[in-house]
Amino acid sequence: MTRTRTFLLVGVVVALLIAGVGSWYASSSPDGLEATAAEQGFGHTAEDSATADSPLADYSAEGVDDERLAGGLAGVTGVLLVLVLAGGLTLALRRRSASTTASTSAGQD
């Protein structure tokens, strides 16, 4: 059991390091779709997202002068946000083990 916990903990730390530190070294070239759109002449039809002025838009924390720190903060926030939302959703959907299930489990679905 503890080993599963250790695995999960190490996994979260690795994700935080990738998003918080590693992402600084990511390529900043346009991605495949963006590059294709520019080259094929439909790049200009892209519109700004309604969330374009979000404080974390484009993976950069607003108001943080140091670009590296701004990107790292955005990445760490995103990892934690996804972890809580996806983890919460899947925990809510999971089959309860016998000890936590009410006697109605036979009628599930």
Next chain:
Amino acid sequence: MHVPDGYLDAATTAGTAAVAAAGVALALRGARRELDERTAPMAGLTAAFVFAVQMMNFPVAFGTSGHLIGGALTAVLVGPWTAVLCMTVVLLVQALVFADGGLTALGTNVSLMGLVAVGVGYGAFCALRSVLPAGRTGVLTAAGVGAFLSVPVAALVFVGLFGLGGVADVPLGSVAAAMGGVHLLIGLGEAAITVAVLGAVLAVRPDLVRGARHLQRAAALAPRPDAAGRPAAPNTVAPVAAPADVDAR
């Protein structure tokens, strides 16, 4: 491959939103069968990990970059229905908080990177797994091929949508060639990351890889490793840092 707002017209955008909503609704039902006390936290971790690795754009040819989609990886780790939910959460957070991928285009992105990438990646994985010799190499090969295929197929589905409702009037054939070509290259990166991450998890905790459960059953028939009932897996907590291999130094 995050589609911004504006590329596709309103009707096509609404169509993909309906497809995405239906897919997510099915996934909410299907994931109940996949998720239990142990796999639910694993699904949360996998989604967070995919979010992180999606930030790691790697260079491909001609001043272009690509990043992991993660549909195949997630499906092999936690199951296809749960993977659709994980990808949807990642895309939702990216669109709402990071302005990555359009807001009205969210349904398009969930359709492409959730439904298509997971469906193609996991479908190819299952098909290959059934014909390849059972074992670690078979699982990794099947996952790598599934991951590779998922990227150009998702790219070509985008081209199909662009043909149906692209706002700009540009020749579809050359869009298909350009999208297909660059995403074949990105697919190689997708396969490399998928195999590296799965290999690392299989080395440490093979029981946490849903797509490799048949190996556990086979191992259960093999001679018992030790009296304490521990699995034969190595006890060291090997670094799960394999994805770092992929970054552009």
